[in-house]
Amino acid sequence: MMSQHNFDVEKVIARSPWFKNLPKEQQAILVKHSKVEMIEANSYLFSVGQSTSHLYCVLSGWIRASVNSAYGDEFALNDLHEGSWAGEASLYNDLPRVIDLQAKEDSWVLKVPRAAVIRAGEAYPLMYRDISQFQVARTRGVFELLAGMVLYPLKSRLAGRMLAMAHEFGETVENGVAIPQKMSQTDLARLCVGSRQRVNKILRDWSARGIIAHEGDFYVITNMDALAEEVEVTEGE
Structure with missing residues (x-):
C-alpha cells in the first residue's frame, strides 16, 4: 500500500482544464470540499451501473477507463495518469455509468463533490464552456479509437x-x-x-x-x- 502523500490540491484545481478560469475564491471553495483518497490496485472508482456523486482527478498512479463483457473480456478506452480528469458526465444526469474506472496500480485520486461543482457552474456558467471543450476533445479521441479498431x-x-x-x-x-x-x-x-x-x-x-x-x-x-x-x-x- 502506498504511504500518505502531500498533494497541492489548490494547484491541481487551478490547473484543471475545467476550473482554470474560475475566480480564485470559487476555486478555493472547490478545494475546501475536495478530498484526497488512495485507491488500491484493482479497486474501482466506479463501475458500470453505478451512479456517481464526484468528479475525479488522478494525482498519481494509473486508472483505466474500460468496458467489460459478461465473459470477462475488456476493451480499454483510455488510461488515466497524473493530471487526468474524469466523471464530468455526472454533472448532466444521474444515469448509471456505462464504463468502469479501475485502478491498475495503487493510485491517489482527488474527489470533488458534484454538488460543489454544480454550485460553481450556477455562479459562473462559463465553466461549462471549458468542460464542453474538454468533452469534445475526449469524444474525438474515442471516435478515432473506434475507427482504428474497425479499419486498421x-x-x-x-x-x-x-x-x-x-x-x-x-x-x-x-x-x-x-x-x-x-x-x-x-x-x-x-x-x-x-x-x-x-x-x-x-x-x-x-x-x-x-x-x-x-x-x-x-x-x-x-x-x-x-x-x-x-x-x-x-x-x-
Missing part, C-alpha cells in the same frame, strides 16, 4: 496506442522514449483488442528491427519514426 489491422492499432502513450506521458531516455508504466503483453492486447499471442509476435518483430526495446518492466520506443510508419500499414498483419 492489429499492428497499426498497437503502434498507435504505444505512440499515444509515448506522446502523453513518455520520458526521454538515452536510447529513445520510455513508457514509464508497467504493462504486460495482456495489457497491450486489451488496449488494441487483440490476442496476447499476436501482440507478442508483433513486439518481437519490432524488437528485432530496432523499433522498440523491453527494458526491465518497461518498453522503450527506440525509433519513433519507424513506429509511426507501422500505423500506416493497411495490408495484412
Whole structure:
C-alpha cells in the first residue's frame, strides 16, 4: 500500500482544464470540499451501473477507463495518469455509468463533490464552456479509437496506442522514449483488442528491427519514426 502523500490540491484545481478560469475564491471553495483518497490496485472508482456523486482527478498512479463483457473480456478506452480528469458526465444526469474506472496500480485520486461543482457552474456558467471543450476533445479521441479498431489491422492499432502513450506521458531516455508504466503483453492486447499471442509476435518483430526495446518492466520506443510508419500499414498483419 502506498504511504500518505502531500498533494497541492489548490494547484491541481487551478490547473484543471475545467476550473482554470474560475475566480480564485470559487476555486478555493472547490478545494475546501475536495478530498484526497488512495485507491488500491484493482479497486474501482466506479463501475458500470453505478451512479456517481464526484468528479475525479488522478494525482498519481494509473486508472483505466474500460468496458467489460459478461465473459470477462475488456476493451480499454483510455488510461488515466497524473493530471487526468474524469466523471464530468455526472454533472448532466444521474444515469448509471456505462464504463468502469479501475485502478491498475495503487493510485491517489482527488474527489470533488458534484454538488460543489454544480454550485460553481450556477455562479459562473462559463465553466461549462471549458468542460464542453474538454468533452469534445475526449469524444474525438474515442471516435478515432473506434475507427482504428474497425479499419486498421492489429499492428497499426498497437503502434498507435504505444505512440499515444509515448506522446502523453513518455520520458526521454538515452536510447529513445520510455513508457514509464508497467504493462504486460495482456495489457497491450486489451488496449488494441487483440490476442496476447499476436501482440507478442508483433513486439518481437519490432524488437528485432530496432523499433522498440523491453527494458526491465518497461518498453522503450527506440525509433519513433519507424513506429509511426507501422500505423500506416493497411495490408495484412
